[in-house]
Amino acid sequence: MTFDxxxxxxxxxxxxxxxxxxxxxxxxxxxxxxxQYHPDRYASAGDAEKRLALQIATRVNEAYQILKSPLARGRYLLTLAGVDTQEETNTAMPMDFLMGQMEWREQIAEARASGNVERLEALNTELRGEIGDLEAELGDLLDADRLAEAAVAVRKLRFLEKLDQEIGDAIEAALF
Structure with a gap:
């Protein structure tokens, strides 16, 4: 069994x-x-070959999850280009983006407090549209080799994904 x-x-x-x-x-x-590489195919193989099949399957799954996710794919492309997105250390964002984040959080909090599932679902739909727009922008920035701006777009997407999770949690809490 060979694998690069x-x-x-x-x-x-x-x-x-x-x-x-x-x-x-x-x-x-x-x-x-x-x-080709699923560990079940190697159930009767020796221990070394079983371990290798498991390592390959793990690598394939990880790579697939990264390429499937626009945010993870953008982050990976930046990593390949030697760009650190600084998601953990650089929280500087444009003021209009930060103001938008505050507005989103206020709207989510209001809808959550009132248990308004319809409003939360509407916010979710609106947010998904913004995420889609930002993913398209990220693709354009990467294609244009504007890597520093692409790193900012990745950080913005990460913020929006957290908002998406907050909305999902609020919907779940309101339903149960």
Missing amino acids: FAASHFDLFEQPARFAIDARALDARYRALQA
Whole structure:
């Protein structure tokens, strides 16, 4: 059993190293790799081969999850280009973005406090639209090799994903 652990996620999934990917081809390649390397196929093999199959399957799953997620894919492309997104250390954001975050949080808190599931779902729909727009912007920035701006877009997306989680938690709390 041979496998190139040094291959990039894009090479592993036979995709060009760019933000826009062919989701159908990604899924098809994932299924093919799983069929080829799934640990169950090596149940009767020796311990070393079983371990290798498990390592390969783990690597395939990790790479698939990263390429499937626009935020993780953008972050990975930046990492390949040697850019640190500084998500843990750089919280500086444009003022209009921060003000928008405050407005979102206030609206979520109001809807949560009143148990207004319809309002929370409307906020979720609106937020998903903003996330989609920002993902498209991230792709454009990466394609234009505007990596510093792309890193800011990744940090913004991370903020929006946290808001999305807050809305989901609020909907769940209101329903139960």
